[in-house]
Amino acid sequence: MPSEWEIKNQICEIGRRMYDKGFVAANDGNISYRLGGGRYLCTATGVSKGSLKPTDIAVVDDTGKQIEGDLPATSEILLHLEIFHELPEINAVCHAHPPHATAFAVAGMEIPTCILPEVEIFIGRVPLAQYDTPGSKQFAESILPHLRNKANTILLSNHGVVACDKDLLHAYWHIETLDMYCNILLLGKQVGDIRQLPTPKVRELLEIKQQMGIDDPRTDGVGELCTLSGSDDFLRGFSTRAIPQHTPDEDGHGRGAGIAGAPSQAGQPQPLPTGERIYPAVVAGREIPGSPLGSSSxxxxxxxxxxxxxxxxxxxxxxxxxxxxxxx
Ligand SMILES: [Zn+2]
The missing domain is CATH 1.20.5 (Single alpha-helices involved in coiled-coils or other helix-helix interfaces)
Incomplete structure (x- = not known):
């Protein structure tokens, strides 16, 4: 168990990473840690996370009342305490405004799932909490239904992201992974049509996740397995074409087999609109109005x-x- 001083230094290090990555501007964002015995470390209000010192870390009690520290604790401490009270196994919470993930939050769109394997395993579905004024009790409670649904990373409408885990590094990594993922989604949409993983392969990932001891409500059949939501314009950037899958060769190693049942797509041009339907008109169970599919072309x-x-x-x-x- 690291000492209180070591944890304070870890918080400073995570703050620097959040600031250097551009996940927080000015004095945005906050970080907290459960010390035990009803004591919680949290960053002070009004300080940049890029230049945190251990003396910028306050100590609060179960109700958010400050018990130690030279500077006042973050105004968003109630959000952190909501997580600590609801999930006893959680010790660390990070809150930031990472731009690519927050782009989905300001558009009021849930982040699509079933696209990148690592994201499925380490984060899973990222729910979108309803908006309320930051710092208020109602704001803190907006994440409650999602915590009860085992989410470790939650998108806050018109605001940012909050993530939690057993330790500070993992809580921070969820934010980093999520923002990189959202950046890839936005770039992928410009390159072509994004394809979701096939359902049996998503189930395989959920099995791996279970073996690793990471909860996912989808393993118990709670909620949709794969989500895809958003404006018609955004959904036009997705495709329901199957991803060619690898099949192991007879020797079991798959050497030389390439992608099963499909010629290599390397160097092949994207299909151009020919007037006929290239992609299905229905993405994620929704009919996408407007002109011929393949509208990215x-x-x-x-x-x-x-x-x-x-x-x-x-x-x-x-x-x-x-x-x-x-x-x-
Ligand atoms: Zn915030």
Whole structure:
């Protein structure tokens, strides 16, 4: 069991990582730790997480009343205490505003699941808590139903993310993993159509997760296995095309087998709209209105036309400058 001083230093280190990663601006974000005996360490209000000192860490009791520390404790301590009271196995809580994950929070969209294996195992479904004023009791209680549903990472509507675990590093890692994941989703949407993992493969991941002792309500059949929600425009960036799966070779090693049943897609162009349906019109059980599916290719075509126009304008501008220069 690390000493109180060591934990304070760990909090400073996690604060630096959050700030360096751009997960918090100015004095945003807060970190807390359960010491036991009804005592909790938490960051002070009004200090940058990028330059925390052990003396910037306050100690509060079960009700959030400050019992030690030179600076006042974070105003969001009630959110942290809600987690500590509800989940006795949890010792650390991190709260930040990581931009890619918070983009989903401001759009009021739940983050799609069943896309990256590591995210399924270490985080799972990230619920979206309803909005309330930060620092209020109602705000703290907004996460309660999700804690009861075993979520270790929760998206806070129009605000940010709160994550918890047995120790500080793991609580912080959930935020880092989630923001990287959301960044990949946003980039993937621009590259092509994002594909979800097939259901049997998601079940395999849930089994691995169970063996690792990480709770996931989906293992017990609670909630949807895979979620995909959002605006029609966002969903147009997803595809229900199956991901070609690897099949082991006869020697059991899969060497040389490549991707089962499908030629390599390397170097192959994305399908262009041909007027016929390339992708199904229904994504995640929702009919996506609007024009021919494969609309990301449509967007690409429009962008190419805009680029061509921009290039022409540049050529004409260069020509005029050249003529004017020659006339001097
Ligand atoms: Zn906040």
């Amino acid at each position: 449509e967007t690409a075509r429009r962008r190419a036309a805009e680029d061509e126009m921009e290039r022409l304008v540049q050529v004409i501008t260069d020509k005029i400058i050249q003529i004017m220069g020659a006339g001097k």
